[in-house]
Amino acid sequence: MRSLPHVIRKEFRQISRNKIMLPLLFVMPIVQLIVLSYAADFEVKNLNLAVIDHDRDPMSRALVDRFVASGYFTHVGQFQEVGAALEAIDREEADLVMTIPEDFSRSLRAGKPSNVQLLINAVNNQKASVANTYSQQVLALFNQERLFERFGGSAPGGLEISSAYWYNPKLNYKIFMVPGILAILVTMLTAFLSSINIIREREMGTIEQLNVSPLTKFEFILGKIIPFWIIGMVLMGFGLVVAYVLFGISTAGSTLLLFGFVSIYLVAILGFGILISTVTETQQQAMFITWFFLVIFLLLSGLFTPADNIPVWAKGINFFNPIKYFVEVMRMVMLKGSGWTDIRGHFAIIILFAIGFNFVAIRSYSKTTS
Amino acid sequence: MSDRVIHVDGLTKRFGSFTAVDHISFDVKRGEIFGFLGANGAGKTTAMRMLCGLLDPTEGNADVAGFNVLTQAEEVKKHIGYMSQKFSMYEDLTVKENFEFYGGVYRLSQKTIKERLGEMLARLGLDHIEKTLVHDIPLGWKQKLSFSLALLHRPGIIFLDEPTGGVDPITRRQFWEMIYEAAADGVTIFVTTHYMDEAEYCDRVSIMVDGRISALDSPENLRKEFKAQTMDEVFRQLARGAKNAAG
Numbered sequence: 002m003r004s005l006p007h008v009i010r011k012e013f014r015q016i017s018r019n020k021i022m023l024p025l026l027f028v029m030p031i032v033q034l035i036v037l038s039y040a041a042d043f044e045v046k047n048l049n050l051a052v053i054d055h056d057r058d059p060m061s062r063a064l065v066d067r068f069v070a071s072g073y074f075t076h077v078g079q080f081q082e083v084g085a086a087l088e089a090i091d092r093e094e095a096d097l098v099m100t101i102p103e104d105f106s107r108s109l110r111a112g113k114p115s116n117v118q119l120l121i122n123a124v125n126n127q128k129a130s131v132a133n134t135y136s137q138q139v140l141a142l143f144n145q146e147r148l149f150e151r152f153g154g155s156a157p158g159g160l161e162i163s164s165a166y167w168y169n170p171k172l173n174y175k176i177f178m179v180p181g182i183l184a185i186l187v188t189m190l191t192a193f194l195s196s197i198n199i200i201r202e203r204e205m206g207t208i209e210q211l212n213v214s215p216l217t218k219f220e221f222i223l224g225k226i227i228p229f230w231i232i233g234m235v236l237m238g239f240g241l242v243v244a245y246v247l248f249g250i251s252t253a254g255s256t257l258l259l260f261g262f263v264s265i266y267l268v269a270i271l272g273f274g275i276l277i278s279t280v281t282e283t284q285q286q287a288m289f290i291t292w293f294f295l296v297i298f299l300l301l302s303g304l305f306t307p308a309d310n311i312p313v314w315a316k317g318i319n320f321f322n323p324i325k326y327f328v329e330v331m332r333m334v335m336l337k338g339s340g341w342t343d344i345r346g347h348f349a350i351i352i353l354f355a356i357g358f359n360f361v362a363i364r365s366y367s368k369t370t371s
Numbered sequence: 372m373s374d375r376v377i378h379v380d381g382l383t384k385r386f387g388s389f390t391a392v393d394h395i396s397f398d399v400k401r402g403e404i405f406g407f408l409g410a411n412g413a414g415k416t417t418a419m420r421m422l423c424g425l426l427d428p429t430e431g432n433a434d435v436a437g438f439n440v441l442t443q444a445e446e447v448k449k450h451i452g453y454m455s456q457k458f459s460m461y462e463d464l465t466v467k468e469n470f471e472f473y474g475g476v477y478r479l480s481q482k483t484i485k486e487r488l489g490e491m492l493a494r495l496g497l498d499h500i501e502k503t504l505v506h507d508i509p510l511g512w513k514q515k516l517s518f519s520l521a522l523l524h525r526p527g528i529i530f531l532d533e534p535t536g537g538v539d540p541i542t543r544r545q546f547w548e549m550i551y552e553a554a555a556d557g558v559t560i561f562v563t564t565h566y567m568d569e570a571e572y573c574d575r576v577s578i579m580v581d582g583r584i585s586a587l588d589s590p591e592n593l594r595k596e597f598k599a600q601t602m603d604e605v606f607r608q609l610a611r612g613a614k615n616a617a618g
Binding site for chain 1 (some may be wrong): 423424425426427444445448449451453455456457458459460461462463464468471472473474475476477478504
C-alpha cells in the first residue's frame with residue numbers, strides 16, 4: 002500500500018488541471034438544486050374556473066366567491082352555455098367548468114337538495130383529481146355554511162376532520178424534494194466521474210504502463226475510489242449548506258449519522274462506477290451503461306413517485322436500487338430526524354452493496370489479460 | 372547461467388483458432404541489445420506482452436530477470452521497464468509530476484526521484500521543461516522522456532515496443548544513442564521495430580514471420596547467411612512467404 006498516496010496525489014493533480022470539471026462540480030449542485038426544487042413542483046395551484054350561472058342569484062355568486070376565496074381557483078370567465086365554456090377548456094384558458102342550475106338558490110332556500118355540475122379537463126389526470134378534491138372541499142364548506150345559516154347553533158352535528166401535517170407542516174414541496182435531489186446529485190456526479198476515470202486511462206494507454214508496474218490492483222482501485230470519495234463527501238457537505246442557505250432546510254436528525262451513511266453509500270456507488278469501467282472499453286460505452294442504470298434507479302428511487310406504489314415485480318428490482326435507500330435515508334434523517342435505530346436496516350443493506358460492488362470490481366479488474 | 376536474463380521456451384499464444392505466437396524459443400544475454408523484428412501482425416507485440424506479464428501465454432514458458440512469467444508475473448514487473456507503442460505519460464501532468472508518480476509506483480523515495488530526474492533532464496538538455504505539461508511538449512522530446520521514465524527505477528531489462536514510431540530521423544538517431552548509453556550501463560534492451568536500418572544497431576536480431584522466429588543471429592551473420600547487402604533484403608526474403616503479414 003506504499004504506492005497508494007502517490008496514486009491519490011496524481012488523481013487530485015489531474016482533477017485540479019481540469020478547468021471545466023472542478024468549477025462544474027460546485028456550480029452544478031447549486032443550479033440543479035434551484036432548478037429542480039423550484040420546477041419539480043407538483044403542487045396544484047391556480048386552477049382556472051369557468052362558470053355557467055343559470056341562476057344569477059346572490060347565493061350562486063356566493064358559491065363562486067367561495068371557490069375563489071379558497072385560494073386554489075381563479076375565476077376566468079362567465080359563460081352562457083356549455084359549448085362556449087368547453088371551447089375555453091380547449092383553448093387551455095379554463096381547467097374546469099361549473100354549471101349552476103336555474104333553480105339552485107330556490108331549491109336550497111326551500112330546503113331541497115340541488116346539484117351543480119363540474120366538467121374537469123383530465124388530460125393531466127393528476128391535476129384533474131386534485132381539482133375535483135378541492136371542489137368537493139369547497140362545496141362541503143358551502144353546504145356547512147348553508148346548514149348553519151338555516152339551523153343556527155342547532156345544526157345537526159357532523160364529523161369534522163382536523164388534520165395536522167407532520168414533518169412538513171406547510172406541505173412545502175421543496176422541503177420534500179431538496180433532500181432527494183441532493184441524494185441524486187451526489188450519486189450522479191460520483192458515479193459518472195468514477196466510471197469514466199479508468200476508461201480514460203485505458204484510452205490514453207497509461208493503464209498498460211501501470212499494469213506492467215508493481216502497482217497492485219488494490220492500490221490502483223483504492224487510488225481511484227479515495228479521491229472521488231473525498232469529492233463526494235465535500236459535495237454532500239456543500240449541498241447541505243446550499244439547502245440551508247437557499248431553502249432554510251437544516252437536518253432534523255444527526256448530521257453525523259447522515260454523513261456516516263453517505264460515507265458507506267459513496268463506497269458502494271464508486272465501486273459500481275469502477276465495475277462499469279472495468280467491463281467497458283470506451284468512455285462512450287461507460288457513459289451509456291452508467292446512464293442506463295442511473296435512470297432506472299432514479300425513476301424507481303421514490304424521488305418523484307412514492308416507491309411503495311410500484312408493482313411487485315418492480316419492487317424486486319428496487320431491492321437492488323442503492324439510490325432508493327439513499328433517498329429514503331436523506332428524507333428520514335433530514336426531515337423526520339430519524340435516528341440510528343430507524344435506519345440501521347438501510348445501513349446493513351448499503352454495507353452489503355459496498356462490499357458486493359467492490360468485490361466484483363476488484364475481481365473483474367486484472368493486470369494480466371488472457 | 373546468470374548471463375541469461377530472458378529465457379523463452381516454446382511460448383505460444385492463440386486467440387481462438389488464430390495462433391499469434393507459435394512455439395517461439397530464444398535466450399537474451401545480459402547487456403545485449405536484442406532486436407525483435409517482424410512485419411505488422413507477425414506477433415511481435417503479442418510475444419512482448421507475454422514476456423512483460425501483460426498477457427497470459429496459452430502454452431510454453433518464459434523466465435524474465437530470473438522470474439517465471441506464469442507464476443511470478445508481479446516479481447517480473449518489479450525488475451523490468453516498459454515503453455509501449457501508445458504514449459504512456461499523463462498529458463495533463465507536468466514532466467516532474469509524471470516522474471514523481473511513476474517513481475512512487477516503483478516505491479522510490481522522493482529524494483531519489485528528484486535526483487534521477489535532474490540527472491536525466493540535464494543529460495537530455497531539457498532542464499527547462501521540468502514544470503511543463505506533457506501535453507505541450509513536442510513528440511520527439513516526449514519519446515525521449517518516456518524512455519528515461521521507463522529507466523527511472525533502474526530496471527535490469529527494458530522492453531521497448533516500436534519506440535521510434537512517428538518520429539523524425541534525427542530524433543531516431545538520438546534515441547538510439549540513448550539506447551546505447553543504457554546498454555553500456557548494463558541494461559538489457561529488448562526492442563521491437565519495423566525499421567530495418569535500426570536492426571543494424573542491434574547486437575542480435577530475431578525475425579518473426581507468422582508467429583514463428585524464422586531467423587535469429589547478429590545482423591552481420593544474417594546478411595552473410597542470406598547473401599544480402601542490408602537487413603532490409605534479409606527481411607524481404609523471409610517475409611515473402613508470410614500469410615498473416617499486413618505489409
